[in-house]
Amino acid sequence: MMTALDRTGRTTRRAGPGGGPAIETSGLVKTFGETRAVDGIDLTVPAGTVYGVLGPNGAGKTTTVRMLATLLKPDGGEARVFGHDVLHEADTVRGLVSLTGQYASVDEDLTGTENLVLLGRLLGHGKRAARERSGQLLEAFGLSEAAGRQVKNYSGGMRRRIDIAASILNTPDLLFLDEPTTGLDPRSRNQVWEIVRAVVAQGTTVLLTTQYLDEADQLASRIAVIDKGTVIAEGTKGELKASVGGGTVHLRLREAEQREKAAHVLSGVLGVQAALDPDPLALTARVGDGGRGAAEQAGRVLAELAQHGIVVDNFSLGQPSLDEVFLALTDRTTAPRTSAEDRNGRKNQKEAVA
Amino acid sequence: MSAPAPTAPQDAELAPVTAESLSALLISTERPPRPSGWATSMAFGRRAVLKIKHVPEQLFDVTAFPIMMVLMYTYLFGGALAGSPTEYLQGLLPGILVMSIVMITMYTGVAVNIDIDKGVFDRFRTLPIWRPSPMVGYLLGDMLRYAIGSAVMLTVGLIMGFRPEGGVTGVLAGVALLIVFSFCFSWVWTMFGLLLRTEKSVMGVSMMVLFPLTFLSNIFVDPATMPGWLQAFVHNSPVTHLTSAVRGLMAGDWPADEIAWSLGWAGAICVVFGTVTMRLYNRK
Numbered sequence: 203m204m205t206a207l208d209r210t211g212r213t214t215r216r217a218g219p220g221g222g223p224a225i226e227t228s229g230l231v232k233t234f235g236e237t238r239a240v241d242g243i244d245l246t247v248p249a250g251t252v253y254g255v256l257g258p259n260g261a262g263k264t265t266t267v268r269m270l271a272t273l274l275k276p277d278g279g280e281a282r283v284f285g286h287d288v289l290h291e292a293d294t295v296r297g298l299v300s301l302t303g304q305y306a307s308v309d310e311d312l313t314g315t316e317n318l319v320l321l322g323r324l325l326g327h328g329k330r331a332a333r334e335r336s337g338q339l340l341e342a343f344g345l346s347e348a349a350g351r352q353v354k355n356y357s358g359g360m361r362r363r364i365d366i367a368a369s370i371l372n373t374p375d376l377l378f379l380d381e382p383t384t385g386l387d388p389r390s391r392n393q394v395w396e397i398v399r400a401v402v403a404q405g406t407t408v409l410l411t412t413q414y415l416d417e418a419d420q421l422a423s424r425i426a427v428i429d430k431g432t433v434i435a436e437g438t439k440g441e442l443k444a445s446v447g448g449g450t451v452h453l454r455l456r457e458a459e460q461r462e463k464a465a466h467v468l469s470g471v472l473g474v475q476a477a478l479d480p481d482p483l484a485l486t487a488r489v490g491d492g493g494r495g496a497a498e499q500a501g502r503v504l505a506e507l508a509q510h511g512i513v514v515d516n517f518s519l520g521q522p523s524l525d526e527v528f529l530a531l532t533d534r535t536t537a538p539r540t541s542a543e544d545r546n547g548r549k550n551q552k553e554a555v556a
Numbered sequence: 557m558s559a560p561a562p563t564a565p566q567d568a569e570l571a572p573v574t575a576e577s578l579s580a581l582l583i584s585t586e587r588p589p590r591p592s593g594w595a596t597s598m599a600f601g602r603r604a605v606l607k608i609k610h611v612p613e614q615l616f617d618v619t620a621f622p623i624m625m626v627l628m629y630t631y632l633f634g635g636a637l638a639g640s641p642t643e644y645l646q647g648l649l650p651g652i653l654v655m656s657i658v659m660i661t662m663y664t665g666v667a668v669n670i671d672i673d674k675g676v677f678d679r680f681r682t683l684p685i686w687r688p689s690p691m692v693g694y695l696l697g698d699m700l701r702y703a704i705g706s707a708v709m710l711t712v713g714l715i716m717g718f719r720p721e722g723g724v725t726g727v728l729a730g731v732a733l734l735i736v737f738s739f740c741f742s743w744v745w746t747m748f749g750l751l752l753r754t755e756k757s758v759m760g761v762s763m764m765v766l767f768p769l770t771f772l773s774n775i776f777v778d779p780a781t782m783p784g785w786l787q788a789f790v791h792n793s794p795v796t797h798l799t800s801a802v803r804g805l806m807a808g809d810w811p812a813d814e815i816a817w818s819l820g821w822a823g824a825i826c827v828v829f830g831t832v833t834m835r836l837y838n839r840k
Contacts, residue, residue, distance in 0.1 A: 271682050275839065297590075297684040305675035311607045323599040324683055326588035342577040352610060368679065373582045397578065404582040 222285050224249040224376050224407035225270060231278030232265050239265040241431030242279065247409060247424075249284075249375075252402050254422030255411040256528065262431040263411040264304065267378050270409070271301045283376060300374035304381050306361045307368065310354035314345055314364050317353060318371060325372050339367040343397075359390030366397055376407045383417060395420055415528055427531050435531050442527050449496045450526075451489045451503060454516035458482040464512050471503050489519070593686030600680075600693020604667075605700060617663060618705030622656040626712050633776060642717040649713040650720075650803040651775035654734060656709060657702050658770055658795060661738050662762035664698050665745030669755045681837075688834055691746050695739050702738050706731045722808035730805035733818060737798050740822035743829035750836040775799050794821035 225247035232240040240262040247253040257263050268274040270281055272292040281288045283295045301307065308317045315336050322332025340349045343363045348356060353364060362382060369377055379398065383391040398421055402408050412418055418425050418439075425442060427435040435442055453468075455461055461478065468476040468487045476487040489499045500519045507514055591599075608614060629652055634641030668691070671677045680690045710718070710727065720727050745762060752758050772786065773795040779787050790796055797817035804811030 268678075271678075273678055273681055293684055296682055299682065301678060301682045303675045303678050307675035307679040309603065309607075309676045310674065311610050312603065313610075316603075316606055320599055320603050321679075321683075323602075324591065324596050324680075324685055326591040326595075328588075331588070338581055342581050370582060372587050400578040401582060404579055406582070 222249070223247055225253075225281070225283055225409065226285075227266075227270070227279065227281040229279035230266065230269060230276055230281055232262075232269060232274060233277050238431050240269070240276075243428070243431070243433055245426055245433065245436075247407065249407050250402070250405055251423045252398065252408040252410055252421045254418035254425040255409065255428055256413070256415065256418050256425055257411075257428035258413060261428045263428055264380055265431075266428070267301070267380050267409065267411055271299055271378050272296055273301075298375040299378060300369035300372075300376075301378045302362075302365045302369045302380065302382060304384065306353065306365055308353050308361075308364055311352060313350050313352055314340055314356075315349045317364065318368060321368050321371050335371060339371065343367045358386055359393065362386060362390065362394055363397075366394070366401075370401060370406075373404065374406060376409065377401060379408060379410045381411055381413065383412070383414065391417075427528060429531070435527075445527070449489055450486055450520050451496075451500045452484065452486045452516075452518045452520065453503075453507075453514055454481070454484045456483075456513040456515050460512045461485060463510060464507060467506050467510055467512070468503060471506050472499060483515075590684060593689055593692075596685040596689035597692040597696060600690050601696030602693075604694055604697020608697070608701070614663075615701070615704065617660045618701045619708050621660070622653075622705050622709040623712050625652050625656050626709055626716070629776070630716065637777065645713065645716055645718050646720075647803065648776070649709070649718045650730060650806045651773075651799045653706060653709050653713075653731075654795065654799045654802055655770045655773075655775050657705055657734055657738050658741060658798075659766050660701065660705060661698070661742045662745050662759070662766060663701075664694055664742040665747075665749035665758045665762060666755050667694060668746050668749030669752065669758045672750070673755075687838065688830070691743075691833060691837065694746065695742050698742060699735055699739055702735045703731070706734065720806040720808075722806045726806050726808050730802040733805065733815065734798065734802055737794075737818055737822045740826035741794075743826055743833055746833045747829050747836060750833060769793065769795055773799060794818065794825075797821060 223246050225245060227243055227245045230240055230243040230245075231238065243262070243266055245253075245255075245266075255263050255266065265274065269276045270283060270288060272288050272295055275289060284298055286294045286298070288295050309320070312320065315333075318336035318339055319332045322335050323329070327335060337346075337349075340346050343366070345360060345363055345367070348360060353361065356364065366379075366382070382398070383394050386394065395417070398408055398410070408421075410418070410421060422439070424438055425436070426433050427442070435445065437445070453464065455464055461482065465476040465478065465485055468474075468485070472487055472489055474488050476485050478485050487503075489496045489503070497519060500517075504514065504517065626649065630641045630645050630648060634644035634648075638644035638647070677690075710731075722730070744765070745758070748758050748761050752761065772790055773793050774790060775795070779790045779796070782790060794817075797814050798821075801811050801814035801818045804814060
């Protein structure tokens with residue numbers, strides 16, 4: 203293990219042997235009885251980035267992470283962490299990774315300090331070094347005051363912190379965060395995000411699973427969308443959004459009577475049906491194709507509306523949210539069982555949503 | 557998961573994590589060399605001791621339960637079986653000591669099972685350490701509990717009139733043999749702790765095994781009064797061998813055969829169930 207502590211040195215090491223990816227899986231499979239929880243997942247996670255794995259409950263996110271963290275043996279396929287096979291070189295992999303699971307992965311009966319000292323000892327620190335490191339971590343995570351309390355008396359946000367602190371006791375090369383903010387209030391969630399950013403800034407690769415799209419949007423540079431045990435889309439945020447189409451224009455008129463007319467104008471300019479919001483003054487429509495020319499089209503919409511004497515009080519142009527991307531993608535995978543007619547209905551519905 | 561902590565509102569006052577202090581921490585870390593299996597097992601053993609410190613109620617099974625056993629059986633059977641409770645106590649106490657300590661080994665399985673339910677097991681299993689050390693750690697902690705249990709029972713016994721002829725040496729030798737056996741026997745429960753789904757089923761299975769195993773022995777009565785087929789079982793039971801060995805040691809003898817049998821059983825149990833436990837642990 204390299205001990206040079208300069209930043210560049212670490213970054214080079216983190217990049218893995220020969221600058222290879224942090225994680226590489228091909229055709230990864232895990233079955234539980236009849237269910238194929240993970241059904242042939244291919245992933246390539248570049249080193250030094252936050253990689254988001256996005257999917258609904260039961261999509262296979264946690265199972266995938268558990269296989270990569272050597273907790274579960276794959277039933278098929280291959281997975282390598284920094285070039286080391288998770289099955290045959292499990293011990294080497296364990297030396298490189300850390301896992302913060304969905305449930306508190308510290309001992310609830312012990313105090314914050316005791317937990318971190320225990321881990322420090324297990325990772326090979328001497329008694330004094332373990333105490334020192336534990337104190338530093340608790341301090342950095344704002345837990346100094348709670349250091350002597352049993353973890354079972356911690357709040358949700360504090361638990362997450364001690365959990366993550368435990369995971370970075372020895373700065374790992376790869377950190378798995380399995381739904382790190384599930385059940386946290388927005389404030390604690392933001393703080394977890396800050397921690398993740400700080401960790402990745404130091405060269406650690408982070409694999410983040412989440413069911414919250416804004417979380418992936420905030421943190422991840424690349425995202426894989428998983429549904430029913432397979433990757434249904436993969437790419438940068440921009441690519442994923444572009445793959446679904448342009449953005450959405452939201453309009454709020456001054457007078458409700460003009461809405462019908464405005465909707466007509468919109469469909470004329472954009473070639474798509476505008477959706478009427480529950481708010482009698484508002485309507486929305488999709489603009490642009492593949493993200494191109496959305497602003498230009500929106501400009502034309504405004505000009506056209508002005509020409510028709512329709513007063514627009516409020517206007518906004520949004521990129522498709524990852525939510526929309528996600529719905530569109532998971533929708534597509536369920537499409538085969540619906541008839542063509544259904545699909546049309548679904549399409550309209552989707553537009554209405556947009 | 558436990559109910560939301562009463563301290564929840566504190567989140568609002570929680571100091572924000574500063575990126576600078578965190579970065580300094582992340583960068584300054586030097587990975588120490590891999591610790592030895594002994595060091596990690598001891599660290600886990602220390603964890604077990606800390607748990608006792610935080611939840612002392614869990615010592616009930618090694619304090620109140622054994623006291624109850626000694627009192628109950630001495631006065632219940634003493635008069636009928638040996639003429640007087642005090643006479644009966646001389647043979648019974650080492651036996652009841654064996655029974656109680658062997659019985660409380662099952663809590664190892666319960667503890668393993670509870671830990672699996674919580675996420676902490678996942679963390680231990682992703683550490684680059686000697687694989688059996690979490691299990692060995694439990695057992696090291698349990699050895700302390702067995703020692704406490706033995707001390708409590710012997711104290712009660714001495715107060716009630718137990719006068720071992722082996723003296724301090726004999727008694728300590730007997731307790732040492734018992735603790736070594738129990739350490740090995742506990743691997744049965746680590747296996748069930750990993751195998752079964754709930755802590756209740758672990759308890760259920762343990763009782764199913766422990767009741768017949770401890771009662772069908774020479775602890776309470778002389779096996780000569782039993783039917784032949786039962787004698788065959790009783791004479792070959794590890795608990796009988798252990799009881800005879802502990803009795804002998806405490807009475808000042810050196811029952812080499814029985815000691816050898818006890819240690820042989822202990823070794824065999826350790827190898828078989830230790831192997832199965834580690835297989836399950838790795839596969840879980």
